[in-house]
Amino acid sequence: MATSEAILAHGSAARRTSPPWWSGLVAATISEIKSLYREPAALAFTLGQPIVLLVILVAFDFHTTLPNGKVVPYLDVLVPGLIAFIGMTVGLNGVLFPLSRYKERGILRRVAATPMPTGSFVVAMIVSRLLIALAVTLITWVFGVYVFGADLTGSAFLLIAFATIGSLAFIALGIVMVAFARSEDDVAPLMMLVLIPSILFSGAFLDRSGLPDWLHWITSGLPLTFLTDAVQQIANLGHGLSDLGTDILGLAIWCVGATILAAWRFKMA
Amino acid sequence: MAIAAPDGWQTGAGAAQPALRVADLHKRYGKFDAVRGISFDVQPGEIFGLLGPNGAGKTSTLEMVTGLRDATAGKVEIFGIDIARHRAEARALLGVQLQESDFFDHLTLKEQLEFLGACYGVKPDTGALLGYVDLGDRPNWRLKQLSGGQQQRFALAAALVNDPPLVLLDEPSTGLDPTARRQLWSLIRRLQEGGRTIVLSTHYMEEAEELCDRVAVMDRGVIAGIDTPLALIHELIATGFKREVVVRDATLEDVFLHLTGNTLEGEPTDGRQKENSHGNQ
Numbered sequence: 001m002a003t004s005e006a007i008l009a010h011g012s013a014a015r016r017t018s019p020p021w022w023s024g025l026v027a028a029t030i031s032e033i034k035s036l037y038r039e040p041a042a043l044a045f046t047l048g049q050p051i052v053l054l055v056i057l058v059a060f061d062f063h064t065t066l067p068n069g070k071v072v073p074y075l076d077v078l079v080p081g082l083i084a085f086i087g088m089t090v091g092l093n094g095v096l097f098p099l100s101r102y103k104e105r106g107i108l109r110r111v112a113a114t115p116m117p118t119g120s121f122v123v124a125m126i127v128s129r130l131l132i133a134l135a136v137t138l139i140t141w142v143f144g145v146y147v148f149g150a151d152l153t154g155s156a157f158l159l160i161a162f163a164t165i166g167s168l169a170f171i172a173l174g175i176v177m178v179a180f181a182r183s184e185d186d187v188a189p190l191m192m193l194v195l196i197p198s199i200l201f202s203g204a205f206l207d208r209s210g211l212p213d214w215l216h217w218i219t220s221g222l223p224l225t226f227l228t229d230a231v232q233q234i235a236n237l238g239h240g241l242s243d244l245g246t247d248i249l250g251l252a253i254w255c256v257g258a259t260i261l262a263a264w265r266f267k268m269a
Numbered sequence: 270m271a272i273a274a275p276d277g278w279q280t281g282a283g284a285a286q287p288a289l290r291v292a293d294l295h296k297r298y299g300k301f302d303a304v305r306g307i308s309f310d311v312q313p314g315e316i317f318g319l320l321g322p323n324g325a326g327k328t329s330t331l332e333m334v335t336g337l338r339d340a341t342a343g344k345v346e347i348f349g350i351d352i353a354r355h356r357a358e359a360r361a362l363l364g365v366q367l368q369e370s371d372f373f374d375h376l377t378l379k380e381q382l383e384f385l386g387a388c389y390g391v392k393p394d395t396g397a398l399l400g401y402v403d404l405g406d407r408p409n410w411r412l413k414q415l416s417g418g419q420q421q422r423f424a425l426a427a428a429l430v431n432d433p434p435l436v437l438l439d440e441p442s443t444g445l446d447p448t449a450r451r452q453l454w455s456l457i458r459r460l461q462e463g464g465r466t467i468v469l470s471t472h473y474m475e476e477a478e479e480l481c482d483r484v485a486v487m488d489r490g491v492i493a494g495i496d497t498p499l500a501l502i503h504e505l506i507a508t509g510f511k512r513e514v515v516v517r518d519a520t521l522e523d524v525f526l527h528l529t530g531n532t533l534e535g536e537p538t539d540g541r542q543k544e545n546s547h548g549n550q
Contacts, residue, residue, distance in 0.1 A: 020357065020390040027387030035375040106370035113335045113365045114388035114431075115357035269337045 024116030028124030035098065036132060046094075046132065050086050050140035057082070057205070058148055064207060066236055076151050079144030080159065080235035081204035084228040086136050087163045088198060091170025092177075092191055094129040099178045100187045103268075112268035121268065126171050133167040134160070154238040159231055162244075166227040169251045172258035173223065179266035198224040203232070226250035286349050288313045288435045288466035289334065294343035296329045296490075303329040305490035306343070311468055311483075313434070316461050318481035319470040325487040327470040328368060331439050334468070335365050347435060361389060364433035366424045368440055372412050378423060379408035382430050389431035398426040402456060418449030425456060436460060438469040442476060454480055 017023055037043055057078055063071050102108045111121060137160050144150045152159070177190045199205060201219035208216060208225075219225055230247035233239040241248070287310035296304040304326040311317040319327045332338040334345050336352045336359065345352045352359040372381050379395045386393035399405045402422035404415075412420060421441060428436055441457070442450040450473075457480060461467055471477055477484050478498045485495040494501055 016390050017387075017392050018390055020388055023387040023390050027384045031373060031376060031380070031384050034380075035373065038375040102373075106367065107373060109337065110365075110367060110370040110372070110385075110427075111388060113337055113360065113363075113367060113370075114385065115360045115390065116388040117357075269332075 020115040021117050021120045024114070025120040025124050028111075028116075028121050029127050032098075032124055032128035033131065036094075036128070046090065046136060047139060049089070050082055050136060051143055053082055053085075054079075054140070054143055054148055068237060072151070072236065075144070075148060077232055077236060078205070079140065079148075079150040079152060080231040081228055082144065083137050083140050083159065083163045083235075084166070084202075084224060084231045085199070085204040086140055087133050087167035087227060088170045088224050089195075090133045090136050091129060091167035092174045092194065094132055095125060095171050095174030096177055096187050096191055099125060099175065100181055100184045103178060104184045108268040118266070118268050122175065122262075122266070125175070126168070129171050130164060130167065134164045137163045152235040154234040154236065155240075158240065159234045162234060163227070163231050166230065166251055169223045169227070169254040169258065172255050172262060175262040175266055176258045179262055198222055201225070202228045204228045221250070223251060223254040226254075286313075287311055287346075288315070288348060289317075289468060290344070290346040290349075291330070291334065292344045292346075294330065294333060294345065295341040296326070296333060296338065297341045302490055304333070307485075307487070307490075307492050308343075309485050309492065309495055311435075311466060313466050314461065314464060315482045316457065316467045316469070316480050318477040318484040319468065319487055320472070320474070320477050320484050321470075321487035322472060324489075326490040327487055328439060330487070331367075331437055331468075331470055334437060335363060335367075336360060337367075361431060362434055364428035364431060364436040366428040366436075366438045366441055368443070372423075372427070374411065374413060377409045377411060378404060381412070381423075382427060385427055386430040391431055393430040393432075398429055399423075401429075401459075402426040403452075416449075418445050418452065421445060421449070421453060422456065425453070429460075433465070435466045435468070438467065440470055440472070442471070442473065450476070 036046070058075060060074050060078075062074050064074055064077055065071050066077070099108075108121075112118065141152075141156065141160060145152060145156075173194065177187065181187050181190060197219060201208065201211065201215065202222050202224035204224060208219070211219065226247040230244045230251075233243060233247075237243075289311040291310075292308050294304055294307050295302070307326075307330065309317075319330060321327050329338065333340045334347075334352070336345075336356045339353065347359040347362050350359040350362070373384070376384060378399060382393050382395045382398055386395075395408065396405065399408055402425055404410075404419060404423060404426070407415075412423065415423060421444075425438070425441065428438065438457070442453050445453065454476070457467060457469070469476075469480070481498060483495065483497050484501070486493045486501070494504075496504070
């Protein structure tokens with residue numbers, strides 16, 4: 001084994017900077033952030049999406065009743081709903097399309113042939129998407145409150161932090177979908193499978209109280225239902241973390257379940 | 270040149286140990302045996318070729334050597350390090366150019382090399398690497414702006430980011446025109462002169478004969494013959510084999526050049542000039 005040690009010392013070891021798991025993680029995170037701002041169309045869509053949705057949905061000028069009996073304009077429940085929805089789309093879209101493209105084109109295969117562990121690349125994907133989720137959540141909140149005039153009574157910090165961290169469940173879900181997709185073509189239908197029930201039944205845009213009991217019960221387990229309920233409680237009712245036990249548990253179950261599935265099934269090559 | 274071979278691994282104690290040892294390697298996919306018990310050693314400083322038709326098991330073998338696929342049975346050692354047991358350590362000594370693998374669209378050539386270097390925990394000399402493959406003036410270009418030949422040369426530079434003593438090239442010249450192929454051969458030879466060991470797979474016999482010190486001919490998952498190209502040729506002649514020799518005044522390549530008006534270097538031929546002047550009349 002002495003010869004092997006000598007080889008290591010004479011080869012790449014001479015210019016070694018840090019362990020591959022760490023330097024690879026940092027480089028992959030920077031690369032992923034570059035991938036987002038170097039594609040102007042994708043960037044405009046990601047950052048502009050909440051503004052476009054706000055412009056359209058603000059046209060629905062009616063009032064709605066909160067669980068505490070207070071009657072508020074639709075905009076006040078729409079903005080937190082939109083923040084939750086955007087957390088989901090950034091988490092899902094941000095992982096599904098690039099990761100499946102990297103997989104299909106053998107980019108992951110090339111990276112997998114290096115000493116960097118798979119986990120470092122996956123963590124880099126997660127960190128970069130969390131940063132985007134934070135940016136888009138902030139944009140939605142700033143425009144919703146300061147441009148369109150939504151009246152959000154709860155803690156803005158908790159709202160933004162919860163929505164950003166909540167997008168973790170969707171990032172994990174996105175990685176699982178890529179792991180199970182046979183090709184890039186499978187990804188869009190898989191996304192629709194999550195997106196459509198989430199838009200219709202999570203409460204992000206439409207009031208869930210009108211749903212029949214059986215549908216209400218089934219869709220109460222959707223990850224976006226948990227996230228929407230939590231951010232609306234924070235923004236509209238001024239609730240804190242101690243009031244959000246069910247939502248936190250629901251999101252945590254989705255997150256842990258998806259992570260276990262991803263760890264079992266996701267392969268770089 | 271900055272990409273000089275590191276000392277120590279082609280001489281002295283290193284010479285006694287093969288750069289690559291493949292021992293009784295098997296790969297089974299379901300009921301299909303892609304690789305059926307192959308063994309060979311590659312000595313430091315050699316260019317070793319894995320030859321064979323499509324489906325012979327070359328890529329499966331290289332994938333097991335890189336640790337991208339687990340072997341069903343058998344062993345792979347890179348300078349004495351078992352890749353199945355010490356994957357990261359073995360990969361640090363290995364440079365790879367893989368078939369059906371690509372690079373990021375959003376990074377420049379320089380950034381791609383820096384990124385890959387970081388995956389090995391090293392900071393590569395990107396200027397020297399790009400200079401070596403004659404892309405030194407294009408550090409800020411994107412991969413899709415390059416021609417096929419330039420892309421293959423870039424992939425070769427990317428295989429060297431970790432300054433590896435052993436370089437694996439999976440069909441490096443597939444899809445290249447004859448000029449680009451010869452450029453790539455010259456680069457591979459320079460790598461060998463720098464002291465590196467090279468294992469390449471190919472289905473171009475000319476490439477194997479031109480480049481390789483030794484070749485293993487693979488067919489249906491087994492090694493059918495292993496030796497220097499010349500020894501294998503002599504072995505075949507000794508069996509009484511005689512190649513049918515047909516001498517023609519022109520080849521199909523000559524016809525192609527005459528009709529397209531191009532030489533391999535892109536110069537117009539007389540025939541094309543005549544054709545053009547005729548057409549203009």
